[in-house]
Amino acid sequence: MKKSLLDYTLRIRLPIVVFVAAVAFIATYFLSRAERDGVGYAPLQPVAFSHKLHAGTMQIDCKNCHTGVTSSPSASVPAVSICMNCHTVARKNRPEIIKLTKYYEEGLALPWKRVHKVPDFAYFNHSAHVNRGIDCVNCHGQVQGMDVVSQVSEFTMAACLNCHRNAPEILSNLPGIKKGPDYCSTCHR
Numbered sequence: 001m002k003k004s005l006l007d008y009t010l011r012i013r014l015p016i017v018v019f020v021a022a023v024a025f026i027a028t029y030f031l032s033r034a035e036r037d038g039v040g041y042a043p044l045q046p047v048a049f050s051h052k053l054h055a056g057t058m059q060i061d062c063k064n065c066h067t068g069v070t071s072s073p074s075a076s077v078p079a080v081s082i083c084m085n086c087h088t089v090a091r092k093n094r095p096e097i098i099k100l101t102k103y104y105e106e107g108l109a110l111p112w113k114r115v116h117k118v119p120d121f122a123y124f125n126h127s128a129h130v131n132r133g134i135d136c137v138n139c140h141g142q143v144q145g146m147d148v149v150s151q152v153s154e155f156t157m158a159a160c161l162n163c164h165r166n167a168p169e170i171l172s173n174l175p176g177i178k179k180g181p182d183y184c185s186t187c188h189r
């Protein structure tokens with residue numbers, strides 16, 4: 001009895017378990033691809049902030065909110081207090097602004113979902129690009145037309161290197177732009 005149970009476990013159950021695990025792994029691998037490669041990733045945010053409205057219609061400069069772009073590696077996302085410069089008055093009775101105000105009054109940071117991310121072992125620097133005149137649109141697309149931010153270009157090593165090696169052609173609007181560096185320690189430090 002015991003022996004046949006063990007036999008059953010080894011010959012029937014184990015292969016089934018392995019098979020199910022393999023299928024689940026493969027399915028997850030392909031289904032989560034958009035999120036890993038990034039293109040098309042557009043998570044819903046905790047407050048329905050629209051770039052189309054603020055950066056498009058109202059033409060607020062990107063740098064007013066993403067203050068790090070000319071001075072540091074990271075662009076940074078604005079604190080709620082920046083929003084409240086306007087929203088203590090503007091549309092303060094709307095549900096999304098009431099939500100926003102609650103975060104402000106409780107002194108909590110908004111848990112914005114990160115859209116673009118290179119892995120920690122790779123180094124990226126906004127100011128190095130932006131101060132050379134490379135515009136946000138080259139990497140992030142037409143954000144001023146988006147209600148919900150979505151990733152439009154790949155940030156794989158191949159994509160970074162493609163621009164670095166062909167910068168004079170890709171960025172032909174910037175006279176005198178040189179190729180970006182392609183030695184490993186530029187991005188792996």
Ligand code: HEC
Nearest residue numbers: 054055060061062065112113114115116136140143144149
């Ligand atoms: C009024 C402030 C404000 C302005 C102006 C603004 N942004 Fe943003 N931006 C935000 C906030 C808040 C978030 C986080 C929520 C979200 O993703 O929508 C964000 C997110 C982003 C992201 C995604 C960040 C991530 O997680 O990867 C990008 C890219 C971006 N903004 C680019 C731009 C560009 C380009 C412009 C100008 C055309 C711009 N922003 C103008 C406030 C602003």
Ligand code: HEC
Nearest residue numbers: 047048049060078082083085086087090091094096097100
């Ligand atoms: C320079 C002023 C200004 C800043 C800064 C600003 N907003 Fe606004 N926002 C407005 C105005 C004005 C409107 C209304 C525009 C309209 O409806 O025509 C608005 C509309 C909105 C709405 C839509 C409200 C509704 O339902 O009608 C949301 C949500 C919002 N803002 C969130 C934010 C967040 C989050 C931030 C900070 C990251 C922010 N805003 C920063 C001026 C601003």
Ligand code: HEC
Nearest residue numbers: 062066069074075076116117118124129134135136139155
């Ligand atoms: C050369 C390509 C490139 C350009 C140009 C660029 N970005 Fe980015 N951006 C990235 C990459 C790559 C990331 C992810 C960085 C990371 O994970 O460290 C990112 C991330 C962000 C984020 C998320 C928060 C952060 O601090 O990393 C925001 C916001 C953002 N960019 C806004 C902007 C704005 C605004 C501009 C124009 C002024 C701009 N970016 C120009 C490639 C670019």
Ligand code: HEC
Nearest residue numbers: 123124125128132138155160163164167178179180186187
């Ligand atoms: C649209 C073109 C473009 C894209 C896309 C791009 N780069 Fe660059 N990058 C450049 C150019 C051009 C330079 C050289 C700027 C100069 O001449 O100073 C550069 C410079 C750099 C530097 C050097 C900064 C320093 O300290 O000198 C780093 C690091 C870098 N890029 C990382 C990345 C990474 C990582 C990615 C991909 C996530 C990327 N870049 C995508 C065009 C690009």
Ligand code: HEC
Nearest residue numbers: 118119122155156157158160161164181182183184186187
């Ligand atoms: C312009 C920036 C840049 C340069 C230069 C660069 N890399 Fe990368 N590398 C990246 C980024 C961004 C990633 C993460 C995204 C990815 O995996 O494609 C990465 C990922 C990797 C990985 C992990 C691959 C994987 O599939 O997970 C290895 C290994 C690597 N790089 C080695 C190198 C070597 C070796 C060199 C020099 C010959 C080099 N890189 C030059 C930006 C760069």
